Amino acid sequence: MININDLPGYDDAAPLLEVDNLCVTFESFEGEVAAVDGVSFTVNPGETLCIVGESGSGKSASQMAILGLLSTPPAMISGSVRFCGIELVHAPQSTLFTVRGSGVSMIFQDAITSLNPSLKVGFQIAEVFCARTGSDRANGRKYAIELMERVAIPDASHRVDDYPFQFSGGMCQRIMIAMALALNPKILIADEPTTALDVTVQRQVMELLKSLSKNADLALVLITHDLGVAAEQADKVMVMYAGRTVETGLTDAVFAKPYHPYTQALLSSMPDVTNNFNRLGIINGSPPVLTKLPEGCSFRPRCQFAAPMCRLNRPQLFVSGPSRASACLRVNDIFKKKSSNV
Amino acid sequence: MFEPLLSVKNLTKSYLIPSRGFLSKPLKLKAVDGVSFSVAAGETLGIVGESGCGKSTLAKCLARLVEPTGGQVRFKQRDFLKLGAEDLRQARRDIQFIFQDPYSSLNPHMTVAQIISETWVVFPDLLPKKAWRDRASELVQLVGLDASDLDRYPHQFSGGQRQRIGIARALASEPKLLICDEAVSALDVSVQAQVVNLFQDIQDRTGVALIFIAHDLTIVRHIANRTAVMYLGRVVEEGPSEDIFSNPEHPYSKALISAAPILDPNIRAAREIINISGELPSPLERTAGCKFLSRCWKASDICSSLEPDLERFASQRGVACHHAGIGAYRTDKKGK
Numbered sequence: 001m002i003n004i005n006d007l008p009g010y011d012d013a014a015p016l017l018e019v020d021n022l023c024v025t026f027e028s029f030e031g032e033v034a035a036v037d038g039v040s041f042t043v044n045p046g047e048t049l050c051i052v053g054e055s056g057s058g059k060s061a062s063q064m065a066i067l068g069l070l071s072t073p074p075a076m077i078s079g080s081v082r083f084c085g086i087e088l089v090h091a092p093q094s095t096l097f098t099v100r101g102s103g104v105s106m107i108f109q110d111a112i113t114s115l116n117p118s119l120k121v122g123f124q125i126a127e128v129f130c131a132r133t134g135s136d137r138a139n140g141r142k143y144a145i146e147l148m149e150r151v152a153i154p155d156a157s158h159r160v161d162d163y164p165f166q167f168s169g170g171m172c173q174r175i176m177i178a179m180a181l182a183l184n185p186k187i188l189i190a191d192e193p194t195t196a197l198d199v200t201v202q203r204q205v206m207e208l209l210k211s212l213s214k215n216a217d218l219a220l221v222l223i224t225h226d227l228g229v230a231a232e233q234a235d236k237v238m239v240m241y242a243g244r245t246v247e248t249g250l251t252d253a254v255f256a257k258p259y260h261p262y263t264q265a266l267l268s269s270m271p272d273v274t275n276n277f278n279r280l281g282i283i284n285g286s287p288p289v290l291t292k293l294p295e296g297c298s299f300r301p302r303c304q305f306a307a308p309m310c311r312l313n314r315p316q317l318f319v320s321g322p323s324r325a326s327a328c329l330r331v332n333d334i335f336k337k338k339s340s341n342v
Numbered sequence: 343m344f345e346p347l348l349s350v351k352n353l354t355k356s357y358l359i360p361s362r363g364f365l366s367k368p369l370k371l372k373a374v375d376g377v378s379f380s381v382a383a384g385e386t387l388g389i390v391g392e393s394g395c396g397k398s399t400l401a402k403c404l405a406r407l408v409e410p411t412g413g414q415v416r417f418k419q420r421d422f423l424k425l426g427a428e429d430l431r432q433a434r435r436d437i438q439f440i441f442q443d444p445y446s447s448l449n450p451h452m453t454v455a456q457i458i459s460e461t462w463v464v465f466p467d468l469l470p471k472k473a474w475r476d477r478a479s480e481l482v483q484l485v486g487l488d489a490s491d492l493d494r495y496p497h498q499f500s501g502g503q504r505q506r507i508g509i510a511r512a513l514a515s516e517p518k519l520l521i522c523d524e525a526v527s528a529l530d531v532s533v534q535a536q537v538v539n540l541f542q543d544i545q546d547r548t549g550v551a552l553i554f555i556a557h558d559l560t561i562v563r564h565i566a567n568r569t570a571v572m573y574l575g576r577v578v579e580e581g582p583s584e585d586i587f588s589n590p591e592h593p594y595s596k597a598l599i600s601a602a603p604i605l606d607p608n609i610r611a612a613r614e615i616i617n618i619s620g621e622l623p624s625p626l627e628r629t630a631g632c633k634f635l636s637r638c639w640k641a642s643d644i645c646s647s648l649e650p651d652l653e654r655f656a657s658q659r660g661v662a663c664h665h666a667g668i669g670a671y672r673t674d675k676k677g678k
Contacts, residue, residue, distance in 0.1 A: 170621055
């Protein structure tokens with residue numbers, strides 16, 4: 001097995017994950033569609049980054065592109081993704097094989113369909129471990145039990161021989177997490193890991209992810225559309241809209257005082273304990289179709305602050321405060337002025 | 343005497359599941375198990391609970407889309423369950439359904455005008471054919487679409503717009519009761535709020551009563567006057583939403599409400615999370631006593647032998663727990 005340290009470009013001092021100007025485009029009948037358009041972020045050890053956005057905002061596509069899970073063609077990927085300095089975009093398959101699992105691993109929304117229904121869960125958990133370390137089945141089984149205990153599956157030594165259908169949704173998600181942890185990755189990308197789960201089970205899985213990131217120094221990239229989950233889990237958030245990052249920053253700061261009209265509108269449209277008796281704030285219209293993006297800022301047609309200048313060009317993400325960035329041209333007019341009045 | 347629009351007593355729906363053995367008796371699965379509540383005209387009742395707790399079966403029983411196996415449903419002063427086929431058909435114009443999935447609940451071969459007018463095809467005495475088009479265009483405008491959308495097909499609309507079409511269709515027969523089964527859960531966050539507000543507008547304008555079923559607690563809290571919490575086919579707690587959410591009595595509602603993610607860091611810091619172990623047990627495993635027993639931290643001897651009934655306490659609250667209301671409510675009740 002090749003170690004990550006032996007891969008070309010490996011650098012201990014480099015950030016754990018550095019994504020720079022990542023673009024994912026697809027060819028369609030109506031021309032090229034940019035699912036992800038110039039996304040950049042970094043993830044440090046032990047940190048939880050939450051990517052928030054609606055369906056079609058490019059949050060999943062960007063993460064799939066990081067691990068090279070999109071087949072090219074039809075996807076066209078440009079930009080740079082470096083894991084510990086190792087370039088992953090257009091990297092040879094051997095590099096990706098090494099990094100997947102032991103460097104970066106991923107869990108998906110629908111755990112039950114992500115598991116192979118005809119194989120015992122223990123075998124599925126240990127499969128990648130056996131393949132990579134060359135250990136035998138008996139060892140793999142032992143290791144699978146260990147991992148299942150780590151993700152708090154009760155009675156692991158018996159359940160290791162069960163099939164996925166014998167587990168509930170929450171338990172299947174735990175099995176997926178165990179599988180993803182098999183090679184001790186440094187980053188876990190979780191794509192809507194709790195969306196399909198019930199509230200009480202969602203809470204259990206959220207607590208599990210939190211304890212893993214705390215105890216194992218595991219960096220988490222959490223993709224979600226649920227702002228509540230993001231608020232509770234994340235150190236940093238990144239809000240995406242129509243393939244672009246519209247705002248980034250530390251979670252509490254962003255949710256307390258958003259610097260982008262989209263984030264602000266999204267927050268006011270959530271019923272919360274505090275605004276219970278008021279009407280919900282609404283965002284007019286619906287998310288844009290990527291083939292027919294409006295000119296200028298893509299949020300412009302739905303934005304209550306839109307001005308003629310917003311039509312001219314698509315705003316870039318720029319620094320708008322301490323570790324904050326916003327892609328709104330009018331950020332100073334709208335948000336900063338308000339705060340000085342208060 | 344004042345009678346609510348809809349009153350449900352002891353409603354039960356059970357299914358027979360063939361068991362493994364050749365001669366053994368089939369197992370009985372009680373999807374809805376003795377549920378009682380009432381809805382007044384213009385009121386919104388929220389029903390929350392996790393998947394598999396019988397919310398949707400209950401909703402379908404109310405419209406008799408599935409036939410309940412027991413209990414009573416009175417709707418508009420009539421025994422709804424005893425209506426014959428033609429009477430039921432007529433009665434259903436007053437009970438309309440809005441479904442979760444806006445993509446599969448509209449016929450792709452019909453234009454919006456046809457989808458909405460279908461109601462008047464079924465109930466021809468409701469509206470003369472000449473007026474169909476005008477009324478349809480009024481309805482689409484009521485739900486926030488344009489009259490020019492009438493000749494378009496469902497695939498030309500986004501999810502939120504389709505849900506609006508579904509609402510317009512439901513309103514075509516001027517119902518007294520709308521049953522919304524997870525009507526907003528398939529929508530994007532920014533669109534969800536539009537539809538929730540739309541429901542409130544429509545209710546203000548037409549005085550329709552809503553039964554709002556959802557697993558998203560914050561939305562139910564926002565929209566519903568009263569809330570019922572279901573667990574394994576039973577209503578474990580019922581009462582005014584504000585009471586239920588700010589001061590839940592049943593251990594399950596406590597756990598459920600505390601598990602919901604909270605945005606505001608200050609409120610989040612004050613909250614105490616109650617983690618309940620395990621997941622929903624199989625509804626087939628028949629145990630005497632309380633259904634929440636296996637996950638409850640308050641369980642005692644009585645809970646394993648006697649299933650608690652929904653007992654009414656002060657302020658129209660009902661709780662089905664032997665340990666609920668140890669404070670004021672309980673002494674109150676004993677005193678009576």
